Amino acid sequence: MxxxxxxxxxxxxxxxxxxxxxxxxKILPSASLIPEDPTVMLTIxxxxxxxxxxxxxxxxxxxxxxxxxxCIRTNDIENVGRTARHHTFFEMLGNFSFGDYFKxxxxxxxxxxxxxxxxxxxxxxxxxxxNEDDEAFAIWRDRIGIxxxxxxxxxxKDNFWKSGVTGPCGPCSELYxxxxxxxxxxxxxxxxxxxxxxxxxxxxxxxxxxxxGNLTPLENKNIDTGLGLERMAQILQQVPNNYETDLxxxxxxxxxxxxxxxxxxxxxxxxxxxxxxxxxxxxxxHMIADGVTGKNTGRGYILRRLIRRVVRKGxxxxxxxxxxxxxxxxxxxxxxAAYPNVREREDxxxxxxxxxxxxxxxxxxxxxxxxxxxxxxxxNLGSKQISGQDAFELxxxxxxxxxxxxxxxxxxxxxxxxxxxxxxxxxxxxxGSKDLEAIDLTAKNALGEIVKSSGDTSFLGYSDLxxxxxxxxIVIINEENSHNAKSATAREQVQIVLDKTPFxxxxxxxxxxxxxxxxxxxxxxxxxxxxxxxxxxxxGKVDRGTINVGDTVNATIDRACRRRxxxxxxxxxxxxxxxxxxxxxxxxxxxxxxNFDRLRFDFNSPRALTPQDVQQVEDLVxxxxxxxxxxxxxxxxxxxxxxxxxxxMFGEKYGDEVRVIDFPGVSMExxxxxxxxxxxxIGAFKIISEIGISSGVRRIEAVAxxxxxxxxxxRDKVVKELSDxxxxxPEEISDRVNNLQAELKATQKELEAAKQELAxxxxxxxxxxxxxxxxxxxxxxxxxxxxAKSLQSAAERxxxxxxxxAVVVASIPREGKxxxxxxxxxxxxxxxxxxxxxxIGGIAKICGGGGGGRPNLAQAGARDASKxxxxxxxAKQQLVAGLS
RNA sequence: GGGGCAUUAACUCAGUUGGUAGAGUGCUUGCAUGGCAUGCAAGACGUCAGCGGUUCAAAUCCGCUAUGCUCCA
Numbered sequence: 001m002x003x004x005x006x007x008x009x010x011x012x013x014x015x016x017x018x019x020x021x022x023x024x025x026k027i028l029p030s031a032s033l034i035p036e037d038p039t040v041m042l043t044i045x046x047x048x049x050x051x052x053x054x055x056x057x058x059x060x061x062x063x064x065x066x067x068x069x070x071c072i073r074t075n076d077i078e079n080v081g082r083t084a085r086h087h088t089f090f091e092m093l094g095n096f097s098f099g100d101y102f103k104x105x106x107x108x109x110x111x112x113x114x115x116x117x118x119x120x121x122x123x124x125x126x127x128x129x130x131n132e133d134d135e136a137f138a139i140w141r142d143r144i145g146i147x148x149x150x151x152x153x154x155x156x157k158d159n160f161w162k163s164g165v166t167g168p169c170g171p172c173s174e175l176y177x178x179x180x181x182x183x184x185x186x187x188x189x190x191x192x193x194x195x196x197x198x199x200x201x202x203x204x205x206x207x208x209x210x211x212x213g214n215l216t217p218l219e220n221k222n223i224d225t226g227l228g229l230e231r232m233a234q235i236l237q238q239v240p241n242n243y244e245t246d247l248x249x250x251x252x253x254x255x256x257x258x259x260x261x262x263x264x265x266x267x268x269x270x271x272x273x274x275x276x277x278x279x280x281x282x283x284x285x286h287m288i289a290d291g292v293t294g295k296n297t298g299r300g301y302i303l304r305r306l307i308r309r310v311v312r313k314g315x316x317x318x319x320x321x322x323x324x325x326x327x328x329x330x331x332x333x334x335x336x337a338a339y340p341n342v343r344e345r346e347d348x349x350x351x352x353x354x355x356x357x358x359x360x361x362x363x364x365x366x367x368x369x370x371x372x373x374x375x376x377x378x379x380n381l382g383s384k385q386i387s388g389q390d391a392f393e394l395x396x397x398x399x400x401x402x403x404x405x406x407x408x409x410x411x412x413x414x415x416x417x418x419x420x421x422x423x424x425x426x427x428x429x430x431x432g433s434k435d436l437e438a439i440d441l442t443a444k445n446a447l448g449e450i451v452k453s454s455g456d457t458s459f460l461g462y463s464d465l466x467x468x469x470x471x472x473x474i475v476i477i478n479e480e481n482s483h484n485a486k487s488a489t490a491r492e493q494v495q496i497v498l499d500k501t502p503f504x505x506x507x508x509x510x511x512x513x514x515x516x517x518x519x520x521x522x523x524x525x526x527x528x529x530x531x532x533x534x535x536x537x538x539x540g541k542v543d544r545g546t547i548n549v550g551d552t553v554n555a556t557i558d559r560a561c562r563r564r565x566x567x568x569x570x571x572x573x574x575x576x577x578x579x580x581x582x583x584x585x586x587x588x589x590x591x592x593x594x595n596f597d598r599l600r601f602d603f604n605s606p607r608a609l610t611p612q613d614v615q616q617v618e619d620l621v622x623x624x625x626x627x628x629x630x631x632x633x634x635x636x637x638x639x640x641x642x643x644x645x646x647x648x649m650f651g652e653k654y655g656d657e658v659r660v661i662d663f664p665g666v667s668m669e670x671x672x673x674x675x676x677x678x679x680x681x682i683g684a685f686k687i688i689s690e691i692g693i694s695s696g697v698r699r700i701e702a703v704a705x706x707x708x709x710x711x712x713x714x715r716d717k718v719v720k721e722l723s724d725x726x727x728x729x730p731e732e733i734s735d736r737v738n739n740l741q742a743e744l745k746a747t748q749k750e751l752e753a754a755k756q757e758l759a760x761x762x763x764x765x766x767x768x769x770x771x772x773x774x775x776x777x778x779x780x781x782x783x784x785x786x787x788a789k790s791l792q793s794a795a796e797r798x799x800x801x802x803x804x805x806a807v808v809v810a811s812i813p814r815e816g817k818x819x820x821x822x823x824x825x826x827x828x829x830x831x832x833x834x835x836x837x838x839x840i841g842g843i844a845k846i847c848g849g850g851g852g853g854r855p856n857l858a859q860a861g862a863r864d865a866s867k868x869x870x871x872x873x874x875a876k877q878q879l880v881a882g883l884s
Numbered sequence: 885g886g887g888g889c890a891u892u893a894a895c896u897c898a899g900u901u902g903g904u905a906g907a908g909u910g911c912u913u914g915c916a917u918g919g920c921a922u923g924c925a926a927g928a929c930g931u932c933a934g935c936g937g938u939u940c941a942a943a944u945c946c947g948c949u950a951u952g953c954u955c956c957a
Contacts, residue, residue, distance in 0.1 A: 793904085853941095859904095
């Protein structure tokens with residue numbers, strides 16, 4: 001055992017941040033697990049929030065930063081619990097330099113932190129460097145004083161970092177902890193994870209790789225590091241694996257208690273299940289806290305899968321009832337110090353978990369029933385195996401896990417054809433990944449070049465509606481070939497980048513401004529503005545003249561449209577505030593669209609809204625509008641905004657300074673959009689619809705401001721038309737419709753009954769026409785105008801009344817249509833081998849139709865009524881012949 | 885984004901090569917009944933998710949749409 005002080009996970013985190021803060025690093029809070037980068041589903045590394053800075057797409061707000069970043073990775077999910085240190089959720093401690101200090105300083109500090117702060121003995125640390133990185137090698141040897149033979153050189157796979165095929169990259173140096181220094185320096189093999197654990201990775205970002213694979217030195221070299229919190233905790237707390245550190249073990253303990261298990265005495269399989277629970281519960285708690293909800297796509301699906309794995313492991317430990325929330329409570333308690341948002345979102349987390357767990361239990365129930373059928377079939381057939389297809393269908397269609405199928409099959413002495421299952425699975429996977437290629441990148445590429453070279457667009461639109469701007473780039477949009485251009489002329493579709501603009505670029509749900517760009521003899525109508533990073537792309541059509549890169553133009557936005565958007569956007573904020581008041585404080589935004597003519601607001605809601613809720617929300621918003629609250633818009637540090645109580649969206653942009661839209665006492669939200677300066681400007685607010693869009697998510701559509709008149713006009717027209725048609729006052733329309741519906745239904749019923757009665761009466765009149773043939777009665781008749789259904793009841797009744805009989809009746813329900821029904825009694829079928837189905841088909845053929853049915857009752861249809869008499873004659877002859 | 889499955893009475897669900905729409909629970913009514921899922925009998929309730937197609941005939945087959953479930957990416 002090594003001799004150093006044990007540190008709690010919390011201490012390790014705090015000491016790391018403090019160490020780098022003392023060295024002029026700014027401590028930044030952990031970014032959301034939902035990354036800004038749309039190409040990545042979850043925050044998978046500590047550096048991910050800084051990626052745009054490293055890639056040169058964004059300016060660094062400060063030269064040095066340090067973070068404790070929550071991360072989720074699920075690619076190695078099968079290893080979780082089985083190895084000592086695989087996780088889906090983990091925390092990465094990192095120090096970052098953006099063109100500031102570099103290799104030497106990074107290595108020195110990493111060493112100092114490890115040996116002075118965490119007090120790891122020097123002889124237990126083994127550094128690795130990239131094969132070709134002599135510089136790093138020299139620093140370890142000369143500055144730190146590590147003997148040469150202890151510095152390990154490693155290949156590109158482990159010790160060279162890149163973010164993609166091209167772009168910034170560089171060598172790494174990693175610090176390993178040696179659990180068994182007594183084994184000596186001769187046989188150091190860092191790949192041997194029973195002896196070594198990598199705990200600190202230093203990335204020296206010093207090159208840029210171009211498309212041809214050439215490396216050129218970067219002007220601004222960066223440092224990106226990561227120290228795994230759970231790994232350091234394992235080392236310092238001297239436990240056999242990451243799960244038994246104080247970061248996770250309390251969760252395991254809770255789960256073990258629920259299951260009535262003593263962890264220390266449990267077998268390996270049980271321990272593994274508990275470890276999986278401990279790991280996954282941390283993941284799901286943080287994911288939900290950051291706004292991920294269970295869905296069948298994307299990150300929502302990842303969340304769902306994790307929750308299901310927890311429930312399954314719980315069941316395998318013998319836990320019957322819903323338990324996930326008890327375990328989650330421990331996880332929440334563990335994280336609240338470092339991540340206060342988790343405790344704040346507790347109710348939401350609990351309700352989501354509850355829902356997901358119950359849903360999964362339902363899914364399992366259904367699967368068990370289906371599987372029971374499959375097993376019964378297999379047993380009946382004397383089969384010893386369940387087919388891979390069946391197992392796969394259970395899995396892919398009904399969400400029933402394969403291992404459960406296997407377990408249950410085993411209880412019935414059956415096996416599952418795994419090879420077939422895997423083949424099915426492979427096919428399924430190929431289907432899923434096939435269609436990913438076909439995205440047209442041409443327009444984006446043309447635009448991409450401009451975006452890269454033009455620099456950020458400065459946005460003036462909060463205060464100015466017009467500006468003199470310089471054209472930085474033009475893309476001509478063309479179906480086959482969109483390209484970069486020096487100029488564009490009349491009728492061409494264009495995308496234009498300006499140095500500064502009053503146009504709002506679509507973001508935060510608010511759509512882009514409309515307007516125009518004008519200059520000497522040139523006019524371009526702009527109908528949408530999109531943002532590429534911080535570059536605003538104005539999309540539109542050249543109306544007349546020619547525009548050139550470098551020209552100065554007047555950029556003017558459409559004020560009327562802007563006013564409408566502003567009214568709708570501020571109304572959206574008021575709506576959210578009202579929902580929190582009326583429905584539940586846990587209501588949170590799940591998506592939003594602010595358009596010129598309407599607004600749409602999706603939100604997580606603990607329950608569906610009643611009509612009264614909706615009315616109350618609408619009234620409250622209108623009250624606030626009429627109270628004329630003045631807007632107070634300020635830019636402030638995010639921490640300050642949070643302490644003031646501003647409502648933030650999940651995954652709010654990673655940045656120090658945020659814009660806060662405050663209507664004091666009513667609503668305070670972080671928002672980059674444009675707003676009215678006083679709520680009175682909105683005028684009025686009207687909710688149009690409230691619907692559920694998926695479980696736990698509701699959508700409200702509403703209109704505000706001038707757009708309300710458009711809505712009212714359309715609605716008014718409908719009401720007027722209706723009231724004209726019904727000849728009643730608008731408020732009486734509803735009653736009138738109700739009455740009409742009831743009347744219609746009653747009339748239809750009466751009609752139906754009358755028809756039946758008529759048919760039966762008619763049929764009774766026919767009874768006397770029945771002829772006796774041998775032991776049987778034969779009746780063939782044309783019943784005239786009668787619908788098919790009545791005809792059928794008539795035929796049944798006739799046959800019943802006649803006893804052993806063969807009845808064929810026909811009708812002409814309407815012009816050009818003939819119906820035929822045959823009803824034969826049992827003896828006719830058994831003794832005389834006549835079947836109604838076959839018989840009626842032959843008869844119908846005479847009239848140019850066809851039909852069939854069961855032996856005792858059959859119906860047919862045909863078109864040629866002129867042949868009906870002939871057909872009935874034939875029927876009679878055949879019946880007489882057949883029965884005598 | 886791509887597959888699979890489902891949608892039938894107020895609820896839970898049956899409906900086997902296309903041919904009379906059903907069960908249980910609940911509801912209403914009557915009779916019996918001193919409880920534990922009261923008992924017996926009668927009755928009402930259906931746009932078979934919506935739209936289109938094939939067919940003499942569609943809950944059933946085909947296509948589209950909507951909603952939900954589920955797997956893959």
